[in-house]
Amino acid sequence: MTLILGIDPGSRITGYGVVRDTGRGCEYIASGCIRTGSGELQERLLIVFRGVREVIQTYGPVTMGIEKVFMARNADSALKLGQARGAAIVAASEEGLEVAEYSASQVKQAIAGTGGADKQQVQMMVMHLLKLVQKPQIDASDALAIALCHAHHRQSLIPHGLATAKRRGGRLRL
Amino acid sequence: MTLILGIDPGSRITGYGVVRDTGRGCEYIASGCIRTGSGELQERLLIVFRGVREVIQTYGPVTMGIEKVFMARNADSALKLGQARGAAIVAASEEGLEVAEYSASQVKQAIAGTGGADKQQVQMMVMHLLKLVQKPQIDASDALAIALCHAHHRQSLIPHGLATAKRRGGRLRL
Numbered sequence: 639m640t641l642i643l644g645i646d647p648g649s650r651i652t653g654y655g656v657v658r659d660t661g662r663g664c665e666y667i668a669s670g671c672i673r674t675g676s677g678e679l680q681e682r683l684l685i686v687f688r689g690v691r692e693v694i695q696t697y698g699p700v701t702m703g704i705e706k707v708f709m710a711r712n713a714d715s716a717l718k719l720g721q722a723r724g725a726a727i728v729a730a731s732e733e734g735l736e737v738a739e740y741s742a743s744q745v746k747q748a749i750a751g752t753g754g755a756d757k758q759q760v761q762m763m764v765m766h767l768l769k770l771v772q773k774p775q776i777d778a779s780d781a782l783a784i785a786l787c788h789a790h791h792r793q794s795l796i797p798h799g800l801a802t803a804k805r806r807g808g809r810l811r812l
Numbered sequence: 813m814t815l816i817l818g819i820d821p822g823s824r825i826t827g828y829g830v831v832r833d834t835g836r837g838c839e840y841i842a843s844g845c846i847r848t849g850s851g852e853l854q855e856r857l858l859i860v861f862r863g864v865r866e867v868i869q870t871y872g873p874v875t876m877g878i879e880k881v882f883m884a885r886n887a888d889s890a891l892k893l894g895q896a897r898g899a900a901i902v903a904a905s906e907e908g909l910e911v912a913e914y915s916a917s918q919v920k921q922a923i924a925g926t927g928g929a930d931k932q933q934v935q936m937m938v939m940h941l942l943k944l945v946q947k948p949q950i951d952a953s954d955a956l957a958i959a960l961c962h963a964h965h966r967q968s969l970i971p972h973g974l975a976t977a978k979r980r981g982g983r984l985r986l
Contacts, residue, residue: 680901680911687902713890717881720894725902727854727895728861737854 640792641667643699643735644785645690646777647726649718650674652686653777656697657768659789666768668697669778674722683725690729702730703788705780706739740787748787814966815841817873817909818959819864820951821900823892824848826860827951830871831942833963840942842871843952848896857899864903876904877962879954880913914961922961 639660646653655669672689674682693699704727707719730737743753749763761779764770767786774782813834820827829843846863848856867873878901881893904911917927923937935953938944941960948956 679913680905683898683901684905686898687906707891711887713885713887716887716890717894717897720891720896721898721901723891724857724860724895724898727857728899728902731854731858732861737852739853 641699642785642789643702644781645702645704645726646780647722649722651777653781654693655778655782655785656699657785664786664789669774669782671775671777683721686722686725687729690726694733702735702737703784704739705784706741738788745783745787748790749783815873816959816963817876818955819878819900820954821896823896825951827955828867829952829956829959830873831959838960838963843948843956845949845951857895860896860899861903864900868907876909876911877958878913879958880915912962919957919961922964923957
């Protein structure tokens with residue numbers, strides 16, 4: 639019964655998702671967006687930092703997954719994304735959470751069974767896996783996908799979990 | 813008598829410099845480097861965050877200057893720089909400091925009187941302005957230059973200071 643946080647940071651919107659790993663699958667706990675508005679850089683980063691801290695203090699996750707960035711569109715957007723990412727990672731670290739990074743294809747593989755799945759497929763699988771009746775906002779859904787991927791990979795570190803995951807072809811068990 | 817912090821963030825080394833603005837110029841207080849080592853991203857960002865916080869708690873600056881980034885070399889280095897920058901800005905914001913950004917040419921203009929000054933000229937002027945007998949490490953020196961630039965621009969906001977600065981052609985008074 640581990641509470642897991644997924645974070646999808648962005649310069650304007652940071653998505654978050656919290657799931658409970660029961661050992662036999664994951665249950666939905668919470669998800670949402672931290673909107674940074676259009677203030678000064680300092681103010682926007684503080685909103686990300688405090689927003690992530692508030693989510694952690696409210697739900698009590700013990701570990702966090704975050705998407706690894708391989709290719710940002712350009713240097714300017716990479717800088718902005720990096721700043722938001724730095725604020726989010728530091729907030730989790732200060733609260734004592736371990737932070738793991740996953741590539742986009744690792745997340746897709748864990749959720750949809752293929753690294754080439756598109757955003758809609760991932761979102762549908764997130765809804766299916768967590769038995770959601772309403773479609774979450776896209777950043778919240780991406781954050782939930784990261785949390786589910788993190789749950790999956792953490793399980794894989796347990797010898798039995800690893801075997802189960804391998805038999806199922808690296809796909810998250812339903 | 814305002815204590816001013818300058819920060820030059822980087823993914824490996826973050827320089828810091830603290831000066832005291834006496835109203836008739838600036839005095840050297842401290843400078844140094846926060847080295848992030850080669851650990852995990854989470855660990856390195858936490859070193860920047862806690863390092864900047866420790867400098868603030870040790871010397872008690874009330875305001876911070878940081879260099880604005882216009883053109884990062886590439887998206888990958890921009891992302892890494894952004895993460896360190898995010899951690900540093902959030903540390904200062906959490907300690908209640910206001911954060912101001914200056915372009916590289918604004919820093920050079922304030923220190924050496926021309927936006928086209930090279931790194932060595934800036935370093936020599938930092939030593940001269942702060943009466944340093946030893947050359948500081950380059951990241952520490954850059955951070956001191958940013959602190960001096962911030963002191964200069966803060967003075968410019970005071971009507972009398974503005975007039976003085978203008979008479980001196982926008983150059984930091986010696």
